[in-house]
Amino acid sequence: MPIPASWSPRLLSLLRIVAGLAFLQHGLSKFFGIPPFPMPLNPLLYTAGAIELVGGALLVIGLFTRPVAFIASGMCAVGYFLAHAGNGFFPAANGGEAILLYCFIFLYLAAAGGGSLSADAARGSA
Secondary structure: OOOOHHHHHHHHHHHHHHHHHHHHHHHHHHHHOOOOOOOOOOHHHHHHHHHHHHHHHHHHHOOOHHHHHHHHHHHHHHHHHHHOHHHOOOHHHHOOHHHHHHHHHHHHHHHHOOOOOOHHHHHOOO
């Protein structure tokens, strides 16, 4: 039996929260070593870490979801092409599956908003 369409706004919120928490983890790794980041940070990684940390936190609570998700999607697209695409065509082989999925999840959130369980919805701007 399929999930009823009435669940869509709550499932959208769940997607936003889980993706935001996972994205936040990347920022925590870069700035606080939780878990340890495997290389020294350069200016590009500091910028990515700031977007991951602040953007991930905002996505978790659903505040400014559309612009934050749009920025995060763009950052992931750039990251994919800089760090993964040069290692081969297939994301499964070049290590870029996760960042590619983040890119398109965030692009969807930029269009769909944060869902019914978000600070944006509470503010009336979902």
